Amino acid sequence: MVKLVLLHRADSIYGDVPEAQYDFPKAYLKAVSDGVGDWAIYYEPVKAGPKGYFAVAKIRQVIPNPAAEGRFLALVEPESFLEFDATVPRLIHGRPLESALGHVDGTPKAGGALQSAVRRLPEAEFARIVNLGLPPDLERDEATRYDPVQPGFADAPAVFERPVIERLTRRAYRDVAFRRKVRAAYDYRCAMSGLRLRNGGGRPEVQAAHIRPVADGGSDSVRNGLALSGTLHWMFDRGLVSVAEDATILVSRNKVPGDVVSRLINADNRLHTPGDPRDAPHPAYLKWHRENVFGQWTPDGSAPWD
Structure with a gap:
């Protein structure tokens, strides 16, 4: 299993329904099949809209697309899809969050891998992007949003950071x-x-x-x-x-x-x-x-x- 980035455009001509299925061509079949049973992050390219990295979901199964020969559908675990609380940009301080999209010195690459609809994602980079989009302290932030003093929160010295997957589920x-x-x-x-x-x-x-x-x-x-x-x-x-x-x-x-x-x-x-x-x-x-x-x-x- 491997974690992935799936490129998604809101104006896509394909049958993408992010919370249910991801439509892709045969060229990406091996990469997506390797991701079955693991998690993927959705990414909307800047030219298509303002979202950047915007959601996460778990891939349950890959099947041929019955409506389009030569295309496939990655089916999403129904209870896994979750949109980020805040969208995450591709670049932070001028450096890409995906190491595959940067040069050795950290400067971003142009074209090539950036345009790939499916990209493999190392565990550490997956965790970093999810933590930026769905912060570990989201529950505390919501609980104290309108009432800064909440029983059980005031005396806590720090937020207990649960593992990313535990939090997502x-x-x-x-x-x-x-x-x-x-x-x-x-x-x-x-x-x-x-x-x-x-x-x-x-x-x-x-x-x-x-x-x-x-x-x-x-x-x-x-x-x-x-x-x-x-x-x-x-x-x-x-x-x-x-x-x-x-x-x-x-x-x-x-x-x-x-x-x-x-x-x-x-x-x-x-x-x-x-x-x-x-x-x-x-x-x-x-x-x-x-x-x-x-x-x-x-x-x-x-x-x-x-």
């Missing part, structure tokens, strides 16, 4: 990373009510909801997330509200009182989406929610409006 860490990315993508505004509420300490009241739960094959991609108020998050998880193909908000009218709808849902009845269209909900996740969750709630207790 730990649910508590992933939940923090997902929440930060989703709420920021929606500018801390509820996607259904349109409200941006903060408490007295400035803490955003909006929550991050998975459209398709991780337990049901969903990912921690921003495109599988919605920023929602607490009540609407509760309603969305129970299928009382959903989102149509045209971004219209769907409401289970026989289960939700009309006055509740008028108070909670924005007047135009349409979903507010992120400023960056690449962060907008993926149609496949919304379709899954409509087909598997929407309208299926059976009351098992009082609702928030009772």
Whole structure:
């Protein structure tokens, strides 16, 4: 097994879905096959967009692409994909983070390896890039973001730095990373009510909801997330509200009182989406929610409006 860098362009003509699959030609089959069972970092070249190194995922399997002869798909472990909290540039202080992209003196090379869609990545360089994109102290940073003094943190002399892979697979860490990315993508505004509420300490009241739960094959991609108020998050998880193909908000009218709808849902009845269209909900996740969750709630207790 070997760790990899996978070049990805948002405007790619190939069938890339970073959280699910990576489409590549036969020329890279040996390199990608060597990476099966190990982790890869996604990289967006500067000319294609501003991201740089932007996410990490584990490669589960390589199969022929059924839609394109001579191409292959690297399938991603469903629960492994995680976007970086902050994108990481290729160069820091003028030197590449990948040694293969630099000369002996550390100055960057041009062309050649830089343009390769798949690059092998040494363990130490993988760890360095991940640590820059997903810092070891991310949980502490989030916990003290709006309240600097937190029980259990104030007396800690230093952050315990867990091994990179342990951090990437730990649910508590992933939940923090997902929440930060989703709420920021929606500018801390509820996607259904349109409200941006903060408490007295400035803490955003909006929550991050998975459209398709991780337990049901969903990912921690921003495109599988919605920023929602607490009540609407509760309603969305129970299928009382959903989102149509045209971004219209769907409401289970026989289960939700009309006055509740008028108070909670924005007047135009349409979903507010992120400023960056690449962060907008993926149609496949919304379709899954409509087909598997929407309208299926059976009351098992009082609702928030009772």
